[in-house]
Amino acid sequence: MGRTRPENNLYVACEEMDFIWSVEDLVEFRDMWRRECSVEEIRSYFGRQSWREVIIIALDQLHWGYIKPRADVMLIEGVRA
Secondary structure (H helix, E strand, O other): OOOOOOOOOOOOOOOOOOOOOOHHHHHHHHHHHHOOOOHHHHHHHHOOOOHHHHHHHHHHHHHOOOOOOOOOOOEEOOEEO
């Protein structure tokens, strides 16, 4: 049985971020990922406000098998996530 959402007192995580990507951008993202462009390079190329938006699409694309994991990816500003 699934969880039901409360009708009030909701918190929406990352509400200020943009997780919408066009199909064309996804193709370019996957290519950049395979060429081992950094998260910052990808963020800048697509004009994203936060590296978090890139990490979320990477997690999504990893989940669906469109890209492969990279050892360097979770190194962001010197912090290993």
